[in-house]
Amino acid sequence: MPSAATTYAVIGATEHALALAAELRLAGNRVIVAEQAARRAALDALAAAPGLDVDCQVESVVGGRQRRLVTGIEVAPDVATAIGAAQVLIFMTPQTTYEDVLAASAGSLRNDQIILLCPGGLGGALLVARIAAKAGAPDLLVAQTSAMPLGGRNAGPAALRIASKKKFLPVGVFPASRTQELLERLAEDFPQLTANADVIETGFAGAAMGLHPIPMIMNAARIEADGPYVYDGYAITPSIARVIDAVDAERRLILKALGAPLTTFSDILKQSYGVDGDSFHEVVHAVPGYRQVKSPPDLRYRYLSEDVPTQLVPAVALARVLGVATPMLDATVNYANAMHGCDYWRSGWNLEKLGLDGLDAAGIAALLARGFGAR
Amino acid sequence: MPSAATTYAVIGATEHALALAAELRLAGNRVIVAEQAARRAALDALAAAPGLDVDCQVESVVGGRQRRLVTGIEVAPDVATAIGAAQVLIFMTPQTTYEDVLAASAGSLRNDQIILLCPGGLGGALLVARIAAKAGAPDLLVAQTSAMPLGGRNAGPAALRIASKKKFLPVGVFPASRTQELLERLAEDFPQLTANADVIETGFAGAAMGLHPIPMIMNAARIEADGPYVYDGYAITPSIARVIDAVDAERRLILKALGAPLTTFSDILKQSYGVDGDSFHEVVHAVPGYRQVKSPPDLRYRYLSEDVPTQLVPAVALARVLGVATPMLDATVNYANAMHGCDYWRSGWNLEKLGLDGLDAAGIAALLARGFGAR
Numbered sequence: 001m002p003s004a005a006t007t008y009a010v011i012g013a014t015e016h017a018l019a020l021a022a023e024l025r026l027a028g029n030r031v032i033v034a035e036q037a038a039r040r041a042a043l044d045a046l047a048a049a050p051g052l053d054v055d056c057q058v059e060s061v062v063g064g065r066q067r068r069l070v071t072g073i074e075v076a077p078d079v080a081t082a083i084g085a086a087q088v089l090i091f092m093t094p095q096t097t098y099e100d101v102l103a104a105s106a107g108s109l110r111n112d113q114i115i116l117l118c119p120g121g122l123g124g125a126l127l128v129a130r131i132a133a134k135a136g137a138p139d140l141l142v143a144q145t146s147a148m149p150l151g152g153r154n155a156g157p158a159a160l161r162i163a164s165k166k167k168f169l170p171v172g173v174f175p176a177s178r179t180q181e182l183l184e185r186l187a188e189d190f191p192q193l194t195a196n197a198d199v200i201e202t203g204f205a206g207a208a209m210g211l212h213p214i215p216m217i218m219n220a221a222r223i224e225a226d227g228p229y230v231y232d233g234y235a236i237t238p239s240i241a242r243v244i245d246a247v248d249a250e251r252r253l254i255l256k257a258l259g260a261p262l263t264t265f266s267d268i269l270k271q272s273y274g275v276d277g278d279s280f281h282e283v284v285h286a287v288p289g290y291r292q293v294k295s296p297p298d299l300r301y302r303y304l305s306e307d308v309p310t311q312l313v314p315a316v317a318l319a320r321v322l323g324v325a326t327p328m329l330d331a332t333v334n335y336a337n338a339m340h341g342c343d344y345w346r347s348g349w350n351l352e353k354l355g356l357d358g359l360d361a362a363g364i365a366a367l368l369a370r371g372f373g374a375r
Numbered sequence: 376m377p378s379a380a381t382t383y384a385v386i387g388a389t390e391h392a393l394a395l396a397a398e399l400r401l402a403g404n405r406v407i408v409a410e411q412a413a414r415r416a417a418l419d420a421l422a423a424a425p426g427l428d429v430d431c432q433v434e435s436v437v438g439g440r441q442r443r444l445v446t447g448i449e450v451a452p453d454v455a456t457a458i459g460a461a462q463v464l465i466f467m468t469p470q471t472t473y474e475d476v477l478a479a480s481a482g483s484l485r486n487d488q489i490i491l492l493c494p495g496g497l498g499g500a501l502l503v504a505r506i507a508a509k510a511g512a513p514d515l516l517v518a519q520t521s522a523m524p525l526g527g528r529n530a531g532p533a534a535l536r537i538a539s540k541k542k543f544l545p546v547g548v549f550p551a552s553r554t555q556e557l558l559e560r561l562a563e564d565f566p567q568l569t570a571n572a573d574v575i576e577t578g579f580a581g582a583a584m585g586l587h588p589i590p591m592i593m594n595a596a597r598i599e600a601d602g603p604y605v606y607d608g609y610a611i612t613p614s615i616a617r618v619i620d621a622v623d624a625e626r627r628l629i630l631k632a633l634g635a636p637l638t639t640f641s642d643i644l645k646q647s648y649g650v651d652g653d654s655f656h657e658v659v660h661a662v663p664g665y666r667q668v669k670s671p672p673d674l675r676y677r678y679l680s681e682d683v684p685t686q687l688v689p690a691v692a693l694a695r696v697l698g699v700a701t702p703m704l705d706a707t708v709n710y711a712n713a714m715h716g717c718d719y720w721r722s723g724w725n726l727e728k729l730g731l732d733g734l735d736a737a738g739i740a741a742l743l744a745r746g747f748g749a750r
Contacts, residue, residue, distance in 0.1 A: 215596065217592070217593060218592060218593065218594075218595040218596050219593075219595075219596045219597070220593040220594075220612070220614055220615060221590065221593050221594045221597070221610045221611075221612050221615055222594070222596070222597050224612040224613065224614050224615075225610075225612055235596045235600075236596075237595070237596050237599040237600055238599065239595055239599050239674050239714045240595060240596055240599075242713055242714060242716055243710060243713040243714060245713075246712075246713035299614050327705070327709040327712075328709055328710075328713055330702070330705070330706065330709070331705065331706030331707075331709040331710055332706075334702040334703055334705075334706040335618060335703075335706055335710075337621075337702075338617055338618040338620075338621035338703055339614045339617060339618060341617055
């Protein structure tokens with residue numbers, strides 16, 4: 001067992017969350033898993049089992065490629081208990097649940113803790129830091145990754161396979177001035193973390209903003225009538241790829257206005273999956289893991305109901321401050337609003353929720369660097 | 376033969392255009408059909424045949440339900456020749472071709488002529504009146520209907536069935552002050568015309584603005600991969616119906632700001648087809664003629680490439696002047712732009728093309744009533 005064992009709370013009960021809990025436990029840490037009541041089934045199964053049967057297919061995971069019964073993962077009766085006991089809180093719940101999870105646990109937050117959102121949408125760290133500050137923990141360190149660290153697959157009620165692990169994982173820290181501190185405090189268990197300039201850059205470092213909602217809108221009739229069906233490469237046809245390219249062009253205008261490095265969705269997929277191609281349409285169809293997957297089962301799926309309020313809405317809000325026009329991002333949010341009969345502009349992560357209202361570009365940059373105290 | 380036989384030029388070679396030409400000829404008029412070179416095939420077949428073999432299924436058509444060989448329909452060598460010889464010019468070409476057709480025929484336009492656009496998009500009469508004025512015919516009377524007067528079906532190279540005829544047909548006249556004059560001049564051959572207040576009201580009197588583009592966007596992946604396929608009720612699922620309802624709500628806000636009667640797409644379908652239902656989703660699936668039709672064969676189909684530039688773009692342009700927000704209409708145009716890789720805001724019927732730029736709501740109302748001379 002390493003000398004500096006840490007107590008982790010992993011909030012979430014998906015296969016990816018349990019994969020991360022297993023690896024942290026294999027590394028000798030105290031690991032407490034918890035989830036909101038409505039989503040606890042997987043944790044109840046784990047609590048009743050002698051351990052988590054992990055079939056690890058990935059050499060780079062702690063312990064390497066092997067099958068192990070991982071024992072000693074604690075299942076907390078509720079999220080607040082797990083959060084109260086832990087030094088590092090890893091959120092692998094849907095981004096849309098952050099506010100509810102923290103509202104139920106506000107009294108458990110402390111300034112010495114770290115919250116790591118895996119991943120955290122566009123600016124989730126800002127939302128969470130505001131809630132922590134209101135709960136009396138203004139110096140709690142909040143970070144977010146650009147993707148999930150590990151990919152798990154359920155193999156039974158208390159069994160899973162770890163199928164993938166990110167070899168490097170971009171992370172943004174809020175405030176960015178504490179980036180080095182975060183890297184040091186997590187160095188033992190997360191050596192793969194690679195720092196972005198700030199949490200907004202991390203929020204733009206994934207391809208989900210283009211890959212998830214647009215193919216759902218442009219497959220909507222079929223998803224609603226026949227879903228799930230085979231969704232090869234997200235069912236992206238050349239015209240869908242052109243719409244995604246148009247969103248990507250808006251994303252790059254925002255990145256440029258932020259002074260962040262310019263990437264394309266193609267760049268992100270090429271780097272993440274080691275594939276190649278001359279266009280986004282070619283690249284997306286070159287990713288082996290996107291072949292013969294299933295379409296969303298229905299139109300409420302998280303590709304719209306989570307990604308629109310936590311990625312597209314804040315992207316547009318930032319663009320407005322920066323003077324960047326985003327007709328295609330706007331169009332996508334408005335289609336989702338009409339499809340779902342709601343107003344994601346209001347319920348999503350707008351400037352008020354992220355604590356950025358009233359700031360200009362320079363004010364946002366200062367806040368990202370130094371925290372809400374800089375206002 | 377009636378005493379006041381008229382010379383009609385029917386521009387267009389679709390089955391609907393030939394059905395109208397046949398009825399006008401059966402009523403004893405001189406009828407000249409013409410089409411642009413690229414679309415002439417149907418007219419060449421007619422010119423080579425002894426006549427147009429018309430199987431009329433509709434009692435209310437001139438001559439009633441019968442099969443007739445309609446002889447004496449003249450096929451003009453080009454559009455300008457037909458236009459030069461006629462008193463009434465009926466345009467049944469795509470709305471996007473008006474500018475090209477008139478550019479090739481500008482020298483043939485005269486102040487004593489009538490142009491009837493069947494149908495004319497949103498404001499097609501304004502566009503056409505401007506072109507006529509520039510060509511030296513500022514007093515040429517321009518009108519537009521809300522739909523095609525007759526529905527024909529090809530039954531052979533020079534044969535067709537007339538399957539339907541509108542028993543009443545809304546018409547808008549530009550300028551509206553000449554509405555009575557138009558009704559009188561066309562009373563003999565078009566007794567079914569019913570006057571709207573102006574051409575903009577007529578432009579909003581159809582359901583195509585909601586029915587055509589949105590289901591194409593929300594079926595895009597399948598149309599591009601598999602089209603044409605069975606497109607029952609435009610493949611409108613409940614979520615697609617919600618998006619169309621959102622566009623309809625914007626359309627009603629525009630109508631309200633114009634002081635025009637408020638209708639819904641459901642009202643229009645109920646009145647047009649004698650169907651019923653508690654929601655747009657129910658009503659659209661109650662229309663017998665929408666059952667088991669074919670989807671667009673590809674994503675360039677006129678439901679986007681014609682309806683977006685000639686209906687949605689001018690609707691948004693008018694809404695801007697009236698201070699009405701139209702996020703769903705904007706979204707639909709922007710999706711079409713990205714899908715087609717073009718800019719319909721610029722190429723479509725914007726305020727400049729309609730001659731409405733620089734006017735406020737009162738100025739537009741005055742212009743619709745009294746013509747461009749009122750500026």
